[in-house]
Amino acid sequence: MATANKNLSEYDKNTLPKAKDFRFGIVVSEWNEKVTEGLYNGAYDALIDNDVREQNIIRWNVPGSFELVYGAKKMLQTQNVDAVIVIGCVIQGETKHFDFVCEGVTQGIKDLNVQTDVPVIFCVLTDNTEQQSIDRSGGIHGNKGTEAAIAAIKMAFLRQQASLIHEYKNPMLTSGAIQIDEGTPLELKE
Ligand SMILES: Nc1c(NC[C@H](O)[C@H](O)[C@H](O)CO)[nH]c(=O)[nH]c1=O
Numbered sequence: 375m376a377t378a379n380k381n382l383s384e385y386d387k388n389t390l391p392k393a394k395d396f397r398f399g400i401v402v403s404e405w406n407e408k409v410t411e412g413l414y415n416g417a418y419d420a421l422i423d424n425d426v427r428e429q430n431i432i433r434w435n436v437p438g439s440f441e442l443v444y445g446a447k448k449m450l451q452t453q454n455v456d457a458v459i460v461i462g463c464v465i466q467g468e469t470k471h472f473d474f475v476c477e478g479v480t481q482g483i484k485d486l487n488v489q490t491d492v493p494v495i496f497c498v499l500t501d502n503t504e505q506q507s508i509d510r511s512g513g514i515h516g517n518k519g520t521e522a523a524i525a526a527i528k529m530a531f532l533r534q535q536a537s538l539i540h541e542y543k544n545p546m547l548t549s550g551a552i553q554i555d556e557g558t559p560l561e562l563k564e
């Protein structure tokens with residue numbers, strides 16, 4: 375389904391996990407600032423609308439979308455967050471630079487999702503024209519920042535649930551005590 379067939383800002387609060395105790399990092403590119411500020415506002419407003427505390431939203435700026443990877447990496451290394459949203463807007467120019475920036479940030483964010491434990495949400499517009507970017511940052515197609523915030527809440531919850539499952543299956547490992555394997559019958563000594 376293309377963006378033109380769905381509004382990026384639509385979500386049902388009642389279907390979302392509780393987010394009030396989650397902490398979110400948001401790394402924002404300064405290139406095409408009018409658009410990235412619109413995306414940030416969409417993301418911020420959606421997080422607040424879902425009861426995320428203001429003090430639990432950490433914003434850092436980077437010069438351009440290519441620097442989002444490094445900014446997100448340092449955010450993950452230094453901040454206690456449950457998810458990171460990277461926000462950028464890459465618009466096709468006269469040269470192939472567009473291709474390399476888009477590829478670089480896409481692969482870099484993918485690598486962070488593979489190599490680290492905290493989800494990094496890809497809120498980077500890669501558009502042919504400025505109008506397409508305006509339409510997707512609070513315009514006729516809604517706001518991709520809103521969509522990214524909802525994805526961040528869902529992924530933070532998934533990470534939390536996954537860690538609980540892991541602890542359940544390995545309840546003692548974190549404490550260092552002996553793990554009792556459910557498949558092994560206990561031998562009760564007289
Ligand atoms: N043309 C756009 C850029 N280019 C700049 C790069 O992202 C990067 O900051 C530079 O190459 C230095 O490393 N960035 C955008 O975010 N959007 C563009 O349209």
Ligand SMILES: CC(=O)[C@@H](O)COP(=O)(O)O
Nearest residue numbers: 465466467468469471472
């Ligand atoms: C994505 C870019 O870096 C691009 O907008 C720069 O424009 P140009 O390709 O005309 O140098």
